[in-house]
Amino acid sequence: MSVLFSSSVLFLPTMASNDQSKALLVAAFDFGTTYSGYAFSFRDDPNKIQTNQTWFAGGGAAMLVSLKTPTSVLLNPKGEFDKFGFEAEDKYATLAEDDEHHGWRLFRRFKMVLHNNEHLTKDVTVEDFSGKQMTAFPLFVMSIKYLREHLLKAVTTQKIGFEETDILYVLTVPAIWDDNAKRFMRDAAIEAGVDPNRLKLALEPECASIWCETLGTDVKGAVAFQGSQFMLVDLGGGTADISVHERKLDGTLREIHKASGGPWGGIYVDENYMKMLNKLFGEKALTDLRETEMNDYFDVTREFEHKKRSFDTDKTKQIIVRVSASLRDLAEKYSSKSLEEQIASLKVRENAITTRGKDKLKIGTAVVQSWFKRPIDLLIQHLKSLLAEPKITSVRTVILVGGFGESPYVQERIRNKLAGVRLIVPSDAGLVVLKGAVRFGHNPSIVSSRIMKYTYGTEVCEHFDGKKHQDGEKVCVDGKWLVPKCFNVFVRVNEEVRVDQQVSCESYPNGEISDTPVYRTTQKNPEFTTDPGCELLGDVELENSTDIPFEQQTIKTTLMFGDTELLVKQKNTTTGKEAYMTFECFK
Template sequence: MASNAQSQTLLVAAFDFGTTYSGYAFSFRDDPNKIQTNQNWYAGGGASRLVSLKTPTSVLLNPKGEFDKFGFEAEDKYATLAEDDEHHGWRLFRRFKMVLHNNEHLTKDVTVEDFSGKQMTAFPLFVMSIKYLREHLLKAVTTQKIGLEETDILYVLTVPAIWDDNAKRFMRDAAIEAGVDPNRLKLALEPECASIWCETLDMDVKGAVAIQGSQYMVVDLGGGTADISVHERKPDGTLKEIYKASGGPWGGIYVDENYMKMLNKLFGEKALTDLRKTEMNDYFDVTREFEHKKRSFDTDITKQILVRISASLRDLAEMNCSKSLEERISSLKVRENAITTRGKDKLKIDTTVVQSWFKRPIDRLIQHLKSLLAEPKIKSVQTVILVGGFGESPYVQERMRNEIPDVRLIVPADAGLVVLKGAVRFGHNPAIVSSRVMKYTYGTRVYDTFDEQKHPEEKKVWINGKWWLDKCFKVYVRVNEEVRVDQQVTRKNIPASEITHTPVYRTTQENPEYVTDSGCELLGTVELENSTDIPYEQQRLVTTFMFGDTELLVKMKNTITGKQAYMTFECSK
């Protein structure tokens, strides 16, 4: 982001593009901590009480493939069309953000499935979603401040800290395609945003994160992922990352999957598929109600939960299966009376069954947190701050308190909005984060002088009358190294041809020798045109890696001609 864009900012607007839900928040420069969120997301099925400040990350396309609706409106319209059998050709996409997690060869051609299982390229869906949120936001802010121009706005887009560079670039490219000025766009790491917002909370929370030298872990537990960072408060008040970001696919959607697997066993795959086709409003009501039950599930308060199942689902099941629902319940591997019927449209489920749905993602999260807290670098960390929509779950909190008793667990109020609000503060003051820890070793592919005594024969190449060692990994920064947000590393060399083609690589290895080593991955390339009028040996190239910010930037400049070029990410091609 250009520094002059920061100085001209009158308003900071942040988008939280989540796996399950999305939303935005904003505040004006003259009162940065007075953060406003949209209050009006509305679910037609009466489930608006669940997530009134966010709306589902769902996109509806019309039969021409054009954007029609987003969020609750998208799901409700699709369901209404289906009721009248008019949904043919319409396409609904939900929860497609997870395609960016752990996608090793991410490109803009990556595809996702719509509600009926048909594939489509994901990138346009991200563009449409961000465009919708941006336009919704613009309507909200321009009613408050007459004469506000879009050039007065700085946009912040939150991304998981565990995402790799390609996924971050994918999101940036989508935002730019959606009409956001690239010079007025900042990516923010979600656990850092949580840290930043916690400074503004009551003294109990503030004391844990704002005192000089305090070290703490932030666990951002959303619908798709657990995203974990460890921070230290420096004497100047800025944040320093003291351990590289980590996490995994342990979010709330995996509990939903387990619940749907149970319904599958009880009612049959065909009945659930038919429900999605013929009674879609009922299907959405079932999933939205479970979202509420999941978030409020607390073993201290209740021994059973009551979930509504549509009568139409039961009817569909009975059409396809000769066994009664009670018989199908008894065939499940649960203890007697753990699941019982209540009338025609309710199931009473024992907490032991509900706990089993949470088990896999929460077991993995807790196992990971225990191994992290045993690391020598963060052994002094005694506070864990839990945020994110899934982090609001009392049962998740209970498991963490019981199984990691040596740390103090803090759950801020409105944990699902903490990241979004912190992102707005970050936009007003990005310098609040002063250093980060590298997740990868970064470098370029270069030639080195060949030494037959120590280098393998197959690596040598003949260039300009001399043997050279090919495919060497020239390291610019190493994994686990702490770097300042403004840190730059430069290397100088001489061009050998009209076009200098420099591949940029990364690896989790600390000391890679060759770019062909196991685990080395091509991240992108820099291509720079050199002068043919000046002898190459008289030209000088400077390659600069700009580290420490939320996004990596690689630049190459010919200091004689003045020409320069930036790295093109593989996912951008």
């Protein structure tokens, strides 16, 4: 720990690295809970953004064409990467049909392990399709590596003589994510072969805001004029990610409320649908379908994905879903009750769920709406509370993006519940984040400031001051009265920080190794790092000179907040030695 002698903070400008500013192409990866994809554009025509056009499911009646592919990874029996996306699911299903899938492992929707995980480490595990655990980090690495290699093939077919070193990579992350989760993704990308000097993390709702100003008059007119304020809701498979922005005179965006959100995405509608199938056909029948008729299982889930996206109470009174004849056969094998009797036992309104032939269900809108109810109710409740806050009462435009945001029913619910608010849904809402991420990579300075979600600082010793310290807090060190474990605040929660600012303070070492813990808290004015709610993020270990008296050496500690990631750097300005923070959870 170091001894603080200067508690003032210095604001220093930062500059983009040469590797980033020289990029000839920007490529963005959107690593989603349910679907992932990439987009790119060349520096000489940055707004001509290209996406992959060839993701598609295996075929048949439930074929799903998409500009993204499922976030699914297939490992062979040796634990090696084999396939990603639709190809991973289809191959696993084909293997299962021939009873050759034993030892193969399929992982789906594993990104949610990073959401709100207070004890995140690189040892965190996820379950495969059969319920067996595996360390998650290699799956993220494999996924990013696959997307990167797929992208490189697409790019090299267009540009002769193009080098991989000409690319700046942008990886999108939810704005509500923790610092640890962002670092997890950065480390995974680097492990996947991405040069850390050519990698930027981008906040998903910010990317959406950036792309919206390029859209048609309706959207652009709401977000592109000076002083316009708007809320951006990125509603994906796993989470709702919400930011509030204002357009400044110079055209940049400033954040006017810290990012917020919650686990209110489309996968919770899927879960409710599967719970209904579970009640109708039985848990054992569904388990057997997953294990013995996997193609049918994926057809069921993919078809529902399409129905969920297009569900609209204004245009239909019911939806018809294909559930596969094999599922009904399995249900009859394990239960003496007919499907019609099982439907009656659900106690829904008469004719709310009826059969159509052997492999279809007709489901009334009231039942379908019930699957959407909880996640959308929680989202609307949160949006109402945000819009009622004094600092953003003038915000009357909400822009809805993300795959789940494409649902007409979701849009209808939000419009009906947010009185006096204009809801805008851009076309191709599921690709807005991805395209905005490419534009952000070409011009990161388009976001000028962000609101801090935490108070950040370091643990230091302060010289005892009878006006602010209690006698019981002081200790004697080398004849001096010091107060240990003081929270030296660099920036406070809800404070606006410019993207081009660094916050620094100076101290002197009290030993050969300066071990400086870095803390955060949601409290605005913490005094000690032992105060309730203070959390250790990591520490910086800096080697000092033993040839120079410690009091003649100066340590400059710099925290860089304004970018999408937290970076903590220390420099002994006397010796020139430097060190960076290591996150506690990744040691």
